[in-house]
Amino acid sequence: MMVEKDLLRITQCGLGIYAHILGSYYPGSIVLELSGSQCKTTLNPFNRNRLTLNISCQEQMFCHQDTELPEFKGNPFDFAALHYCLKGDELLQKINEELNLHLGEERSFYDKTKNQQAVPDMADTLPRFSYFRCPISNTQPHAQLTIPEIYRLIKGLKYMRPTVELRSIQDAESARKYKAANFDYVTFSGVFSKRSDACLLKHSGLLTLDFDHVANLGDLKETLLGDPYFETELLFVSPSGNGLKWIIEVDLTSCSHQEWFASVASYLKKQYQLEVDKSGKDISRACFLPHDPEVYMNPDYL
Secondary structure (H helix, E strand, O other): OOOHHHHHHOOOOOHHHHHHHHHHHOOOOOOOOEEOOEEOOEEEOOOOOEEEEEEEEOOOOEEEEEOOOOOOEEOHHHHHHHHHOOOHHHHHHHHHHHOOOOOOOOOOOOOHHHHHHHOOOHHHOOOOEEEEOOOOOOOOOOEEEOHHHHHHHHHOOOOHHHHHHHHOOOOHHHHHHHHHHHOOEEEOOEEEOOOOHHHEEEEOOEEEEEEOOOOOHHHHHHHHHOOOOOOEEEEEEOOOOOOEEEEEEOOOOOOOHHHHHHHHHHHHHHHHOOOOOHHHHOOOOOEEOOOOOOOEEOHHHO
């Protein structure tokens, strides 16, 4: 039987529940900025979207209170009950499902035996790439992962706390150092023996396009997802919260990695007036993994 303490344990004392629900009301926005045990005042969807919601940790659990509505206060389960219109076991199960927590399952998503039994042929055909543990100075890969596995990591709660903490840092240099020290990363374009272009073992056929300082994340998402020439494999908000990472598939039998990058960058500039981070031309380009509950994955992977 699922109990509240199990949900609190794997949602950072309930902070993940608040982040997920608020993210569904305000997609593409920074819904929570954590400083110590207190979040900055944020928008309250249950008070006409006013900037009146305070969330802080009290006795090992994050709780909420509205600055304008004295009676509007409680814990993350009270907040979730308002959103889902459920209570009791139904509410706990809904949270478990919506946040992809997998409580009560015999095997996790990462259990290789289960995955192979469920999709015996797909595992060998998916593009694979190297996954590295933080800090960025670590250049030895920890594992080889696929897009569905990265999708689950980004959508889940593993990177929620560092993402929220990073977005609360105002000084650019301090933020850069924090990101370098606290975020795992991948090299989407291939499998490496060491993070270096010279140590590429196998190219994945994937290309990463970075868009920084985006004025409207929602509009850019729609533009990229609707592009008639390039199909999106993975799309998520960057750790900073003001950029997007767009992963697409390319055919390396016709052009090299660098030629594809230059061509796609030129196309995006001409078609949409979009500037792409030029560092993407490097095959071993590191891509940090943030928390993004609205991450998009190509439905073909399902």
